[in-house]
Amino acid sequence: MEQERPGLQGEAFVTSLLQDLETSQLDDKEKELFRFVDKVNHQSPQMTAADMAPLLAVGYDDEAIYYAITVCALFNFYNRWIDASGVHALSDEAHRMGGKRSAGMGYVRK
Numbered sequence: 008m009e010q011e012r013p014g015l016q017g018e019a020f021v022t023s024l025l026q027d028l029e030t031s032q033l034d035d036k037e038k039e040l041f042r043f044v045d046k047v048n049h050q051s052p053q054m055t056a057a058d059m060a061p062l063l064a065v066g067y068d069d070e071a072i073y074y075a076i077t078v079c080a081l082f083n084f085y086n087r088w089i090d091a092s093g094v095h096a097l098s099d100e101a102h103r104m105g106g107k108r109s110a111g112m113g114y115v116r117k
Contacts, residue, residue, distance in 0.1 A: 020032065036065045036066060036067075040062065046058060047080075
């Protein structure tokens with residue numbers, strides 16, 4: 008079950024996170040994961056096993072790290088496919104609606 012966070016909620020929380028990870032309301036463990044994913048996005052050819060050490064130190068296991076890398080890679084693939092195939096961008100409102108749906112139901116449709 009997802010924990011309740013004091014302070015910002017919903018879109019305001021996401022906006023604050025996108026503006027500055029380090030001052031966001033994420034806890035230190037979550038921030039470490041986001042730092043790692045940022046490195047996967049921007050510096051993956053230079054990464055080594057040492058880049059995983061901070062994640063292991065805060066309690067992530069190999070499986071969780073594998074899933075983080077996989078989700079990051081899949082989103083990169085999807086974004087490149089969308090860009091190259093000419094699919095039109097979603098409006099801000101469509102993204103907002105999708106975010107609300109995902110927040111309420113997750114990614115799995117039943």
